[in-house]
Amino acid sequence: MSIDLRSDTVTRPSEAMREAARDAPVGDDVYGDDPTVNELEAAAAELVGMEAALYVPTGTMGNQIAARVHTDRGQEILVDEQAHIYKWELGGLAQLSGLQVRTVAAGDAAVPTPQQIQDGYVEQSLHEAGTGLVAVENTHNARGGVAVSPETIDAAADAAHELGVPVHLDGARLFNACVALDVDPARMTRAVDSVMFCLSKGLGAPVGSILAGSSEYVERARRVRKLFGGGMRQAGIIAAPGLRALDNVERLADDHENAARLAAGLDDIDGLSAPEPDTNIVQVFSDEAGLSATSFVERCEDAGVLGGAHGDHLTRFCTHLDVSRADVDDAVERIEAAIEGSSQTSGSR
Numbered sequence: 347m348s349i350d351l352r353s354d355t356v357t358r359p360s361e362a363m364r365e366a367a368r369d370a371p372v373g374d375d376v377y378g379d380d381p382t383v384n385e386l387e388a389a390a391a392e393l394v395g396m397e398a399a400l401y402v403p404t405g406t407m408g409n410q411i412a413a414r415v416h417t418d419r420g421q422e423i424l425v426d427e428q429a430h431i432y433k434w435e436l437g438g439l440a441q442l443s444g445l446q447v448r449t450v451a452a453g454d455a456a457v458p459t460p461q462q463i464q465d466g467y468v469e470q471s472l473h474e475a476g477t478g479l480v481a482v483e484n485t486h487n488a489r490g491g492v493a494v495s496p497e498t499i500d501a502a503a504d505a506a507h508e509l510g511v512p513v514h515l516d517g518a519r520l521f522n523a524c525v526a527l528d529v530d531p532a533r534m535t536r537a538v539d540s541v542m543f544c545l546s547k548g549l550g551a552p553v554g555s556i557l558a559g560s561s562e563y564v565e566r567a568r569r570v571r572k573l574f575g576g577g578m579r580q581a582g583i584i585a586a587p588g589l590r591a592l593d594n595v596e597r598l599a600d601d602h603e604n605a606a607r608l609a610a611g612l613d614d615i616d617g618l619s620a621p622e623p624d625t626n627i628v629q630v631f632s633d634e635a636g637l638s639a640t641s642f643v644e645r646c647e648d649a650g651v652l653g654g655a656h657g658d659h660l661t662r663f664c665t666h667l668d669v670s671r672a673d674v675d676d677a678v679e680r681i682e683a684a685i686e687g688s689s690q691t692s693g694s695r
């Protein structure tokens with residue numbers, strides 16, 4: 347069987363999650379009647395230190411609702427050029443909220459600096475729509491699962507707030523950052539106005555994400571969720587596994603350990619380089635092996651290891667709940683054999 351390292355979204359719900367789904371008390375959540383959804387929203391709000399939370403079907407919807415609630419049409423959102431909310435959500439910011447995007451190059455810092463925010467800020471005037479939102483991301487997906495410190499998040503948020511601009515945190519993998527840096531989630535989100543996190547990634551739930559903020563903000567978000575088609579009925583059936591998923595926060599440390607082991611193993615293979623990861627996302631560069639990411643991914647797939655091409659020579663592997671340390675060792679062996687086999691026999695087959 348293939349070892350699936352494409353993403354931490356590929357995990358299958360555990361028996362406990364399936365049982366929780368079956369046994370969940372439910373009601374119509376659009377009427378606010380689903381006790382399981384209400385319990386999940388309360389637990390999630392408490393976990394990230396916000397007044398209230400909203401259960402949403404996906405992280406993408408959570409981010410897009412967040413942007414819509416914070417802004418007016420035509421305004422600018424300031425983000426890192428590699429931000430998921432801008433790059434990987436089908437231009438939703440333009441399509442759903444009528445926003446213009448101003449990107450800054452955050453580089454290894456992964457989050458715009460106070461200076462970049464001040465420089466990128468546009469004041470509303472007769473001619474200019476103005477900056478309506480700053481969005482930051484932690485961990486930063488496209489930059490390799492970088493765990494950003496709470497001080498860095500605070501600095502960006504303080505700079506934005508001084509300009510009167512709210513801040514949204516795309517925390518699809520928020521708890522990976524918190525566990526890696528040993529920071530309480532409520533501390534990590536202290537300075538931001540809203541936060542989205544995914545239940546369906548490293549935490550292992552089959553579906554669902556959370557958008558949290560002030561009570562007033564979440565009430566407005568609830569209306570936008572309905573507008574975007576995300577008002578669900580007996581959603582307790584899927585929220586129940588989401589509640590169980592909150593028990594999986596601390597064990598993210600195992601994924602990080604496995605990712606470090608995977609990176610070290612791959613980095614030892616001739617032609618590959620894999621920097622030590624902060625969290626559960628491993629980036630592998632295959633240029634020295636003379637392999638494009640696409641052909642490297644194909645070789646890996648033939649050898650029974652699934653990953654994803656994320657750049658010309660950049661492949662991404664993710665560790666998760668359904669990958670053990672033994673799987674990681676196995677994956678390294680399979681990839682090593684595939685790479686060596688290919689260079690020795692190139693031309694002969």
Ligand SMILES: *Cc1c(COP(=O)(O)O)cnc(C)c1O
Binds near residue numbers: 518
């Ligand atoms: C996965 C991801 C999302 C979107 O979550 P979905 O549930 O897949 O829609 C948003 N932001 C980041 C940083 C992500 O990694």
